[in-house]
Amino acid sequence: MKIPRPFPLLAATLALLAGAAPAFAAASAPVTVTETEATFTLDNGVVRALVAKNSGDLISLRYKGQEMFATTMGNDGQPDLKSDPPGDPGRGRGMTDHMYGFWSHDTVAPRVVAKITIDPAANGGARGEVSVKGFADGTKLGHGPGAPRDGEFAADIEIRYTLGRGDSGVYTYCTFEHKPEYPNTTLGEARFCVKLNSFFDWMLVDEHHHMPYPKELEANGDDKYNYTTDQFEHRAFGWASSEKKVGCFFINASTEYLSGGPTKVEFLTHRDTSRPLYAPCILNYWRSSHYGGSSVDVAQGEAWTKVVGPFLIYCNEGGDPETLWQDALAEVGRQSANWPYAWVNGVDYPHREQRATVSGRLVLTDPLMPAATMSNVRVGLAYPDYHVTTNRPAAGNTPADITWMTDAKHYEFWMRGDDQGHFTITNVNPGKYTLHAIADGVLGEYARADITVAAGQTLDLGALTWTPVRRGRQLWDIGIPNRNGSEFLKGDDYFHDGMGLVYRDLFPNDVNFVIGKSDFRKDWFFQHVSHVEDANAAPNSIMGGGGARGRATPWTITFALPAAAHGTATLRVATAGGTVSGGGVAVAVNGQPVGAIRVPGDSTISRNAVQGLWYEREVPFDASLLKAGANVVTLTVPAGALTNGIIYDYLRLELDESAPAPANVSAGPSAN
Numbered sequence: 001m002k003i004p005r006p007f008p009l010l011a012a013t014l015a016l017l018a019g020a021a022p023a024f025a026a027a028s029a030p031v032t033v034t035e036t037e038a039t040f041t042l043d044n045g046v047v048r049a050l051v052a053k054n055s056g057d058l059i060s061l062r063y064k065g066q067e068m069f070a071t072t073m074g075n076d077g078q079p080d081l082k083s084d085p086p087g088d089p090g091r092g093r094g095m096t097d098h099m100y101g102f103w104s105h106d107t108v109a110p111r112v113v114a115k116i117t118i119d120p121a122a123n124g125g126a127r128g129e130v131s132v133k134g135f136a137d138g139t140k141l142g143h144g145p146g147a148p149r150d151g152e153f154a155a156d157i158e159i160r161y162t163l164g165r166g167d168s169g170v171y172t173y174c175t176f177e178h179k180p181e182y183p184n185t186t187l188g189e190a191r192f193c194v195k196l197n198s199f200f201d202w203m204l205v206d207e208h209h210h211m212p213y214p215k216e217l218e219a220n221g222d223d224k225y226n227y228t229t230d231q232f233e234h235r236a237f238g239w240a241s242s243e244k245k246v247g248c249f250f251i252n253a254s255t256e257y258l259s260g261g262p263t264k265v266e267f268l269t270h271r272d273t274s275r276p277l278y279a280p281c282i283l284n285y286w287r288s289s290h291y292g293g294s295s296v297d298v299a300q301g302e303a304w305t306k307v308v309g310p311f312l313i314y315c316n317e318g319g320d321p322e323t324l325w326q327d328a329l330a331e332v333g334r335q336s337a338n339w340p341y342a343w344v345n346g347v348d349y350p351h352r353e354q355r356a357t358v359s360g361r362l363v364l365t366d367p368l369m370p371a372a373t374m375s376n377v378r379v380g381l382a383y384p385d386y387h388v389t390t391n392r393p394a395a396g397n398t399p400a401d402i403t404w405m406t407d408a409k410h411y412e413f414w415m416r417g418d419d420q421g422h423f424t425i426t427n428v429n430p431g432k433y434t435l436h437a438i439a440d441g442v443l444g445e446y447a448r449a450d451i452t453v454a455a456g457q458t459l460d461l462g463a464l465t466w467t468p469v470r471r472g473r474q475l476w477d478i479g480i481p482n483r484n485g486s487e488f489l490k491g492d493d494y495f496h497d498g499m500g501l502v503y504r505d506l507f508p509n510d511v512n513f514v515i516g517k518s519d520f521r522k523d524w525f526f527q528h529v530s531h532v533e534d535a536n537a538a539p540n541s542i543m544g545g546g547g548a549r550g551r552a553t554p555w556t557i558t559f560a561l562p563a564a565a566h567g568t569a570t571l572r573v574a575t576a577g578g579t580v581s582g583g584g585v586a587v588a589v590n591g592q593p594v595g596a597i598r599v600p601g602d603s604t605i606s607r608n609a610v611q612g613l614w615y616e617r618e619v620p621f622d623a624s625l626l627k628a629g630a631n632v633v634t635l636t637v638p639a640g641a642l643t644n645g646i647i648y649d650y651l652r653l654e655l656d657e658s659a660p661a662p663a664n665v666s667a668g669p670s671a672n
Contacts, residue, residue: 030125031163033116040114040130042163042170047315049161049170053114056132056159058101058194061170061248063315068248069100070195070279099279101194101313103174105142105187107157109134117160117346126165127343133158136182154178154185155298160310162343168316169251173309175347178298187296187408190287194313195272195279196248200239202321203280204249205229205268208495210325212242213271213280224270225607226495228290231255232262232378232414235336236314236328237269239280240321247324250282251312253335254427258286259294259408262378262438263483265609266290284311287408291577292602292613294408295400297388305348306409310341340427356428356453360461362421362437362446368470374439376482379423380414381433383407384449404436405613421466430455437466440482443574443650444468444616471570471618472656476515476559478524481650484576484611488648491526494610498539500529500550500642515559527578527605528555528585528637529645537642548642557633557651565623567657571633573597573619577604577612578646582638585646587619589633594621597635599646606643614649622661 029045039059040051050060061068111134118129133156134141140151155178162171172192178185202212206229231252238249250268258264266288272279286308287294298304312335316327340352358381366372382404389400404412417423417437430453437446446466453459485491490502503525510531513523530550537548571587571594579601587595597617604612633653637645 028166031120031128031165032125033120033128033130035116040116040161042128042130042161044163044165044167046166046168047163047170049163051130051132051161053132054108054112056103056107056134056157056174057098058161058170058172058313060100061194061313061315063168063246063248064317066244066246068197068246068315070197071100099195101172101192103157103159103172103192104190105153105157105174105176107132107134107141107159109141109157110137110139111135118162118343127162129160129162129343131158131160140185142188153187154182158347162310164343169312169314171310171312171341173307173311173344173347175307176305178302178304180301180303182298182300184300185298187287189285189289190296190308190408191267191283191285192309192311193281193283194248195281196239197241198279199241199244200248200280201242202240203227203269204240204247204321204325204328205237206234209269222271222273223497223608224267224273225609226497227270228265228267228495228607228609230262230611231258231260231264231266231268231285234268235332236325238282238314238328239269240324242321245319245324246315246317247321247328248282249314249316249325249328249331250284251314251328251331251335252284253311253332253339253341256411256413256427256429257306257308258284258412259288260406261380261382261404261412261436262414263405263611263614264291264294265604265611284309290607291604291609291611292406292600294406295388295402296409298409304409306411307344307347307349310344350429350455352427354430354455355426356430356455356457356459357424357426358428358435358451358453358459358461359422359424361463362417362423362439362466363463364421364442365465365467366470367467368473372441372468373419374421374441375419376440377417377419377421377423377437378414378439379417379425379435379437380404380412381425381428381435381451381453382412383410384432384434404434428453435461435464438483440480442466442468443481443572443652470654471572471620472568472654472659475561475569475653475655476557477650477652478513478520478557479648479650481574483574483614483649485526485647485649486610488520488524488526489522491610494526495608497608498642499527499608500532500605500645501537501539501548503527503529504532504550510553511555513555513557515557524648526610527645527647528635529553529605530637530640530642532642539642550639550642550644552636552639553645554634554636557635558630559633559653560630561626561628563628565626565655565657566661567623567655568620568659568662569623569626569653569655571619571621572616572652572654574614574616574649574651575599576614576647576649577602577609579603579605579644580637580646581640581644586636586638587633588636589621589625590627590631591634592625594625595619597646604647605645610647612647620662623655623657624661626655
């Protein structure tokens with residue numbers, strides 16, 4: 001069913017917005033909410049937000065009189081809706097989606113209710129909030145990028161915007177509710193995006209993406225995957241204007257509503273890839289297909305709801321881009337201290353007194369390596385692993401095993417622990433969870449199921465013994481188990497197209513690593529990819545194309561043993577992403593094939609990242625293949641595209657001479 005987008009009244013509104021900026025009041029001014037047939041306006045004298053009543057789009061955000069959003073499609077500073085498809089403003093001129101700010105799953109529906117949910121007239125002007133809710137009533141909603149024009153997801157969708165007295169930005173959040181009578185449904189791309197005014201020229205995300213955006217890329221377009229980063233690590237991200245001395249950032253006070261836990265890589269900022277605007281974008285993805293993706297599959301008969309947010313669209317001014325970014329980072333602390341927000345009501349969002357605190361201490365115990373330590377400890381409560389058969393036709397109804405890394409359907413509560421294993425997880429929703437822990441220096445993860453959390457509870461789990469898996473004594477290892485390839489050569493400079501060509505130039509004879517002599521920081525490239533020999537090959541990228549292909553790429557690991565071995569040897573390999581064609585990475589010991597390393601593809605290499613989905617694979621083999629003196633393990637990526645390959649996290653060879661020699665087997669997707 002094609003649902004119209006009745007925007008004709010907005011054209012006149014946008015025309016007014018394009019005119020002279022009105023004077024703004026003092027920061028102490030009360031909040032007001034006014035409305036027309038088509039829009040709500042929230043205003044506190046600092047920020048003025050204009051919300052469309054039919055779609056829930058944020059069609060304007062003015063900060064101290066300055067329009068922050070791209071509210072026009074043309075280059076003349078005037079609204080231009082006439083070239084867009086009827087009822088679909090912002091989708092003309094080759095645009096993949098519309099301008100200004102919007103949730104990718106909007107409220108355009110057969111039945112829409114728009115109302116004021118917090119009336120500032122009733123609280124002395126302290127706070128105002130508006131709601132736009134679309135009721136599915138047998139249809140599917142969502143008309144943003146990746147969603148069919150007829151809608152995609154069978155759920156009622158409510159979008160809210162909230163503004164408090166003196167706030168330097170507006171909050172937004174979205175509630176999805178699938179009722180039992182609604183059909184099976186699967187969610188595609190899901191995020192909130194704003195497209196900013198053209199004067200924003202500094203991208204501010206992380207230590208790698210903190211820069212003026214190159215002018216030549218504005219004209220020619222760019223590979224947006226160069227700017228992805230870890231969502232958990234970066235709670236404030238956005239753009240600044242060196243000319244106007246203003247900034248616009250998203251602030252996530254919590255990441256509980258995002259997918260993939262503390263290692264999820266995602267878009268946070270980039271330039272719009274659609275002509276002619278190339279607007280600076282800020283995005284909050286809570287479900288995507290990037291870097292292994294995540295899942296929201298809901299069955300008919302299932303009652304399900306999720307609240308995404310609230311998060312803050314934060315505006316600031318004064319100083320250079322670095323100063324503005326530092327202020328945004330400080331704002332994360334202020335917002336986190338107030339989480340969960342007391343003003344959220346009427347949706348499935350427990351308040352602080354309804355949430356719980358879970359604490360404990362992980363005690364690392366490794367009998368085969370008593371001196372083992374851990375750092376960068378991250379501990380989380382996540383929904384127990386589950387299995388689904390996807391409803392998405394393009395997926396061929398293939399089954400999927402969902403873990404904390406790939407779940408977007410439920411909430412996850414992650415916090416940092418200290419290096420001694422102490423942790424405290426605050427503001428946990430009541431429910432039943434699995435406790436997970438990961439740490440740098442430890443291969444694998446800790447998991448304890450059946451953690452039941454009650455409302456208002458303080459739950460102390462006490463000492464939790466973490467005994468990492470061992471398959472015998474360690475003969476050697478390469479890298480650091482940290483769930484990414486950052487410690488390897490160029491692992492700190494990964495965010496470019498064509499890194500496979502860099503590999504070719506640095507390793508014309510491929511990697512030949514000698515245990516006890518080579519240094520993984522210098523002698524082990526962060527990508528193991530097909531070796532392109534064509535000197536004129538162009539970089540491969542998702543955005544830019546390119547058809548470079550390469551030969552098979554054997555990497556060797558040479559090591560010495562004082563005597564021949566017997567029993568079972570196990571090559572343990574942790575991978576941090578990649579896509580390998582054919583039979584996976586072939587493994588041979590002293591020229592004898594013993595198996596292969598296979599992992600589900602996640603396009604981490606082609607999307608220019610250093611981490612995606614993490615897997616551990618084991619290749620056990622007859623230890624009698626190992627001899628006294630020099631031995632060689634060979635890992636071979638098959639011939640294929642430039643981005644055909646794998647990113648290693650960590651490799652270790654272990655030997656158990658008391659175990660019987662196994663029949664050689666391949667390490668497939670179910671191996672752990």
